[in-house]
Amino acid sequence: xxxxxTLSTAPTARTTMFDDFLIRAALAGIGLTLxxxxxxxxxxxxxxxxxxxxxxxxxxxxxxxxxxxxxxxxAGTLTVALAMALTVAALSxxxxxxxxxxxxxxxxxxALGLVAASFIPGLRVDLSAFLFGDILAVxxxxxxxxxxxxGLVVALLAWRxxxxxxxTVNEELAQAxxxxxxxxxxxxxxxxxxxxxxxxxxxxxxxxAALLIIPAAAARQRARGPETMALGATLVGAVSVxxxxxxxxxxxxxxxPSIVAVAALLFTVSLALRRRG
Amino acid sequence: xxSLIKAENLSVRxxxxxxxxxxxxxxxxxxxxxxxxxxGSGKSTLIRAxxxxxxxxxxxxxxxxGLAIGYVPQKLHIDAGLPLTVRRFLSLPRRVxxxxxxxxLTRTGVPGLGTRPLARLSGGQFQRVLLARALLTRxxxxxxxxxxxxxxxxxTAAFYHLIEEVRAETGAAVLMVSHDxxxxxxxxxxxxxxNGHICCEGAPKVVSAAPEYRAxxxxxxxxxxxxxxxxxxxxxxxxxxxxxxxxAPHAAHPHPLHGPNCTHDHV
Numbered sequence: 288x289x290x291x292x293t294l295s296t297a298p299t300a301r302t303t304m305f306d307d308f309l310i311r312a313a314l315a316g317i318g319l320t321l322x323x324x325x326x327x328x329x330x331x332x333x334x335x336x337x338x339x340x341x342x343x344x345x346x347x348x349x350x351x352x353x354x355x356x357x358x359x360x361x362a363g364t365l366t367v368a369l370a371m372a373l374t375v376a377a378l379s380x381x382x383x384x385x386x387x388x389x390x391x392x393x394x395x396x397x398a399l400g401l402v403a404a405s406f407i408p409g410l411r412v413d414l415s416a417f418l419f420g421d422i423l424a425v426x427x428x429x430x431x432x433x434x435x436x437x438g439l440v441v442a443l444l445a446w447r448x449x450x451x452x453x454x455t456v457n458e459e460l461a462q463a464x465x466x467x468x469x470x471x472x473x474x475x476x477x478x479x480x481x482x483x484x485x486x487x488x489x490x491x492x493x494x495x496a497a498l499l500i501i502p503a504a505a506a507r508q509r510a511r512g513p514e515t516m517a518l519g520a521t522l523v524g525a526v527s528v529x530x531x532x533x534x535x536x537x538x539x540x541x542x543x544p545s546i547v548a549v550a551a552l553l554f555t556v557s558l559a560l561r562r563r564g
Numbered sequence: 565x566x567s568l569i570k571a572e573n574l575s576v577r578x579x580x581x582x583x584x585x586x587x588x589x590x591x592x593x594x595x596x597x598x599x600x601x602x603x604g605s606g607k608s609t610l611i612r613a614x615x616x617x618x619x620x621x622x623x624x625x626x627x628x629x630g631l632a633i634g635y636v637p638q639k640l641h642i643d644a645g646l647p648l649t650v651r652r653f654l655s656l657p658r659r660v661x662x663x664x665x666x667x668x669l670t671r672t673g674v675p676g677l678g679t680r681p682l683a684r685l686s687g688g689q690f691q692r693v694l695l696a697r698a699l700l701t702r703x704x705x706x707x708x709x710x711x712x713x714x715x716x717x718x719x720t721a722a723f724y725h726l727i728e729e730v731r732a733e734t735g736a737a738v739l740m741v742s743h744d745x746x747x748x749x750x751x752x753x754x755x756x757x758x759n760g761h762i763c764c765e766g767a768p769k770v771v772s773a774a775p776e777y778r779a780x781x782x783x784x785x786x787x788x789x790x791x792x793x794x795x796x797x798x799x800x801x802x803x804x805x806x807x808x809x810x811x812a813p814h815a816a817h818p819h820p821l822h823g824p825n826c827t828h829d830h831v
Contacts, residue, residue, distance in 0.1 A: 332646040453657040456642065463615050463635035464657045464701060510647045511681070 308423055309532065315425040315433050316528030316546065319489050320502070322437035322482050324521025325444050327499035329475055331507065332455050336500050337386060338375055341393035343483045343495035345371035347400030350417045354407045361432055365484035371396060372476040420491035420543030429488055436485035440478045447474055452513055490543040501550040502527060505557040523553050567592055568631055568705050568737050569614045573623035576613050583609045585761050591705065596731060596738040598748045601758035607741040608638060610758060611707055634703030636694045638710050642682050650693050651678035660700050668696035673722060687714030699730065706730070708740035720744055724751040
């Protein structure tokens with residue numbers, strides 16, 4: 288981050304807006320929050336916080352695999368995140384103590400990923416970029432992937448919004464209405480894996496869950512309905528991205544953690560604005 | 565006549581415990597059927613299995629294709645993290661217009677509640693909102709699990725009146741679990757007594773006119789409760805001193821509720 292920030296003090300010739308790394312970073316972050324707002328709301332409503340963690344941590348293993356096998360990075364993270372999310376979804380509801388299972392899986396995946404990464408020459412140095420993100424190094428190609436992925440998540444959630452919401456309120460009501468709550472779980476699992484895959488470059492594996500949960504929790508305080516909460520979460524997320532990037536620039540702090548820190552600050556403020564009910 | 569839902573030789577297990585065994589049951593269009601039985605007798609399990617929320621260990625459940633079920637569960641927990649007004653809840657799973665939503669709320673006795681958060685309703689209000697939502701789905705069958713809990717006496721009476729009205733208007737069948745035995749007698753076409761298996765079933769009017777019923781329990785609501793308690797506050801394993809033979813669990817019971825439709829054998 289420091290290296291890139293030093294560069295920023297000596298601006299190079301710009302041909303388009305996208306050449307500015309700061310603009311790209313902001314666009315990447317805001318693109319991601321389009322997905323994390325509504326998806327994070329579901330994570331809060333369904334108490335899937337640890338589920339998000341497990342999926343995100345697994346993405347580190349995906350990074351190692353992608354480098355080891357020479358696959359594209361996003362393909363690696365998406366594959367492993369999806370495998371993890373499906374494993375957790377399959378294990379849930381089979382009588383296991385879920386927080387224990389998730390605790391085992393989340394940290395085992397992270398540890399395995401770190402171990403696997405140590406076997407790949409050249410990756411060890413860069414690993415922090417995947418743990419904490421490197422939003423300032425987002426390329427135009429990354430932007431396309433991020434907006435594509437986030438757009439897909441938003442489309443998926445919007446397409447099945449009523450069904451997802453019904454299953455979230457109560458799976459048995461959904462089933463009695465002739466819907467399949469398993470499909471709702473699968474859609475959310477898929478959306479989570481997609482989000483993790485595109486977010487790893489922005490906030491890193493350790494902080495993806497924070498970007499899902501904190502803006503949604505902040506938006507909850509004033510929201511009267513699920514839709515306003517989802518939109519509010521995106522808004523809080525976008526403000527966090529802008530504020531975090533500004534803070535990163537001003538104080539020379541790492542960008543990913545700065546974004547999450549601003550989100551946490553906004554959450555604290557939201558507590559004071561709390562509306563009952 | 566075709567059954568909306570039919571169970572044949574249905575058994576349900578929870579782990580090693582057999583909760584229901586050998587249940588044959590069917591409900592037809594426009595019928596009001598009430599399931600009564602002591603706590604733990606499998607009433608909720610039966611209706612959940614009929615909806616498809618519980619898997620059958622043996623036997624099978626058949627629902628007529630495309631059957632619209634309006635389900636009112638016994639309890640519904642709304643996560644505090646989910647902001648949901650009554651109005652928004654009524655639009656799940658399918659959106660309804662404001663006029664229809666308000667009409668449904670008025671009908672179930674809670675007009676003007678639309679803007680309230682679901683989490684801030686009293687038990688009785690919540691029950692009515694659940695019913696309003698179920699009615700809005702235009703069900704072929706309403707399935708209600710202890711729908712009058714949390715309602716006061718007039719509320720309960722109004723509730724059963726409403727159920728009859730809905731049936732008359734829409735031709736929907738109604739299947740409910742209830743403890744209000746005196747009202748059940750008046751409001752149901754058929755009563756099913758459950759205690760892990762179907763003890764007996766039949767038409768309440770026939771039953772309440774039966775000489776055994778009058779002789780044993782009198783005519784008031786107290787009588788109905790006495791009947792209920794006698795029928796069900798027993799344990800098939802540990803005999804409570806009224807002459808139970810485990811091999812013939814029904815021998816000590818007169819069966820005033822054993823109606824003409826009941827075809828299964830009683831030992």
